[in-house]
Amino acid sequence: MSYNKLMNNIGFDADPFAKTNADDEERLRMYFIEPPFYNAVYGNPDEADSKIVFAPRGSGKTALKKMIENKSQEDNLLCISYNNFDIGKLKLQEIDMDYHLINIIRLIVVALITSIEEKGLSKLSETDRHYLYLFVKNYLSDIEQIELESSIDSVKNFSDKAKEWWNKFLGPIGIVINVLLTRIGIDKVEIEKFDRQGGSLGRPQYQLQILQRLSSKIGHNSIYVLIDRVDEYSFTGNATNSYKFIKDLLTNLNILEIKGIGFKFFLWDLILEDYQIEARPDRIKYYNLSWKKNQLKSMLSERLKAYSDKKIKSLEDICEFEVNNNSGLGIDDIIILLSQGSPRNIIRICKEILDQQSEINYSHNKITKEAFVKGIEVFSKNYTHESIDERVINDLIKVNRLDFTVRYIYNDVFKFTQQAGISKVKIWQDSGIIEKIGTIQDTIGAKPSNLYIIKSLLVGKYIFSNLDIFEFIETKTYKCKQCGEMLFRDWDINNKSICSNCQVDVEKYKSQISFFD
Template identity: 40%
Template sequence: MDEIDFFNGLGFDSNPFASTNADDEDRLNQYFIRPKYFDSVWGNPERPKSVIVFAPRGGGKTAQRKMIEFESQRSKNVLCVNYSRFEFSKDIQSITVSDHLRKLIQIIIIGILTRLNEEPQLIGHLDSNDRQFLKNSIDVHLGQISEYDFKDAIDSLSNYSDKAKEYWNKYLGKISVGINLAVLKLGVNTENTNQDPISEALDGSYKYQLEKMQNIISKIDFSGIYILIDKVDEADITGNDANLSSKLVEPLLKDLDLLEMNGYSFKFFLWDKLMRYYDKYGRKDRIKHHSLSWDNFSLKKMVSKRLEAYSNNRINDFSDIVNYDFNIDINSIIILFAQKSPRDVIRIIQDIIAEQREINPYARKISSSAIMKGIDIFTQTKASEIVDISTLRELRKIGQVEFTINYLANDVYKCKQDTVRSKIKRWSDLGIIENIGKEKGRKKPVNKYCISDITIAKCIFPELSIEEFLNSKYRKCPNCGADLFRDWDKSDKKICHICSKESKSTGTKFSEKMFDTQQKTLFDF
């Protein structure tokens, strides 16, 4: 059966979960969940202000950037630049603010020319000095531009239609012809002279050039310039490294004069692991910043709105398309294993659907077996992205989710405690364990740790089904709602590391009524 037929059978016009990348989602505006601070991020185009959004990977950074682009297309009063491709020929430690501004100025110039080509009557709003400055800027910044960089600059103009960009696309391969035609429309002298193209108008710094360009922008009916900085941690030169990612944008983030420049709004959408670096040099008192986090209700709403967008509003809950044998809400278990990541919610559903198509592609409901198998496959995949196979083997040897250094040294690895401490540090740096307090030792209390990532915890017990794993290793604290990964099958009393109160296991099975009656306290919808 074709994919489209399968989804038609479930009640959708196409696959609601085809992509986890907001750049590829053409219906994003129908199911985007606006954070409370979104209006602040959009800001006032008449008085643009810079802003920073921190969020975990898969947490919706690019979706927010896309929605700013969407808003700019509707308002049509800002020049919106998507700056998310970072290719430099120099070492990342050597990249300066000028290196960034050189690329941005290229894009802004092309944005101005596109506007003037689209509405040539606006050329009359520019005086001779404006037009000469623009001509000189073109000579300097576009004179030797490569076809690749030129195409990238066109694509970076977020709020122009494809039709508006057609002018440039037809000149790819003969860029100078297109640029010369655009310059001719300005009505300035295009003959070569002995004068250096970096004339008086360009003697100043890049910031001065930006100020001049903002003046031109204001005369062609743009109130300001929005520069959207995204995907810093996905660049080849940052190598998936938080420190290198921070180094790449540090020159921009540290330059208050630039970030507070009149008519410009630099909007950063950054991996939350960069926050600890920004804390050292950032000016939070001057530049507004927000941290994006998701709760269960918002994630469930995200899935609901996505379902509605692809079913003509007929389906609004994932449970409507599943045959599920357990009393627990299916949305709750998906969100639990996704660990509040919107991207991982979609990935889990993708794996569930893939399993259903393997089991029975003609089914009109998704089965329990597809759900459990899909979640199991996701946990294996996700765990392999977090740790390598040798680390996973080390963790599996532990045989439980709670442990102390003494236990690992004496009973598991048969090694010195210093060797175990190095393992503990490595696991902690990976974010897969946490300190949950103290327990009595022979001479003094010792630190106790537990696995804190549910996908890692599940992979430590591959022999357990999802139901068995949740029964024996997971509870939600009834006092504060914290997720407690503990060996409940070995003791029914544990101390919550968040509220320090005792939590008890009732011993009730995953599929029994207790999960249903305590659903609100367990999953808080």
């Protein structure tokens, strides 16, 4: 109740940061900001094509997929979402093309039946109805109730009322197939005829082509298959396994170029390197999802407006303090900077700040500086421990730097051999914790050394827990005057470095600059 009171006092009709999963966000349409290639990924429903989107976790892949689902309701197409992967007792190496196609075909069959219930099957020939009979028999005869409910939920371009029609066939004994066929217009005599004739649907690839033709005949221009959440299962938790799981479908041009079917993939960017070995961008175009700072700022603003009857447009509107720093960053800018391009991180950081304000004083109608500082401190700690192994965290705390060379690691911090230092840094780099940004001359007369930085500013903030967020921004960030890139370095230790974006030499000096220049 105290948290709800805080929301009301501030001016929200509900918590704008309660949910981080786009599939659960009822007001997504009100604050969704289109990435530059949104229309290209959606494509032309009259000429369906396959596209791939790569992005880091939390960067809005599911939100993009969700908006394509919503848009599909306005166009004359069949749209299903393939993101529920039950491998049962199969091993990862046993997941092949047929596994994916059989699951996708079942979803399309459910979508097709849903559409036929609305549109009827008068335009289908006897042969078409025979195929429909075989699809229902093959894919729905032994389907379990939970699996059917999941399949119905995967159909995205029909109203809830249309999908409620399936409730007549849900029950502990599964679907009564003949009753289902009768309800969609295949009478008892025709069912008995098809039953006597038998028949085969052929290979899954051919089945997809048949389904596309049936879908077209009842009035759909194309079929969209949206593939998401590949990396969110225990068997796909790392990039290598995620790629192995989806590889057969992702790289099969014969499937991805079936006329009238558009496969839209929303995948973890860490599998891109493996994919590029076999990629054919001349045939299947792929995109890297990245947000500009202005887009993220607009996204935050629109979310705040959606939950406040458009009265609150920024965090600064509901904070009782102001920020003064040499970087020129405002309150919203700091949140966006810490998120490093992740809409999910923005939501979670803001949620933690409001949680802290609720603990400090829920009767307040503004966010205090204390809550803001504490919220970022708590979230950076939680984020770091979620993302990185405890032993590595302890090592990074001991290093106590945002940027460093291998020489610094083995000579100044751990005081062991050069090879041990090289091995440790390589492990951090392979895990995505640090990245190489160039070279520097760290010893007079020696060869230049590779310079590495901690990739996540949230991890950096946790390492420097002795600094509040404003001190951290002041001493560890600087904007390159050449290209405008925000650089994360130990400027308080060395005011000279290189820009990882434009590779020019940078010397930090005091000046008022704008984050969004």
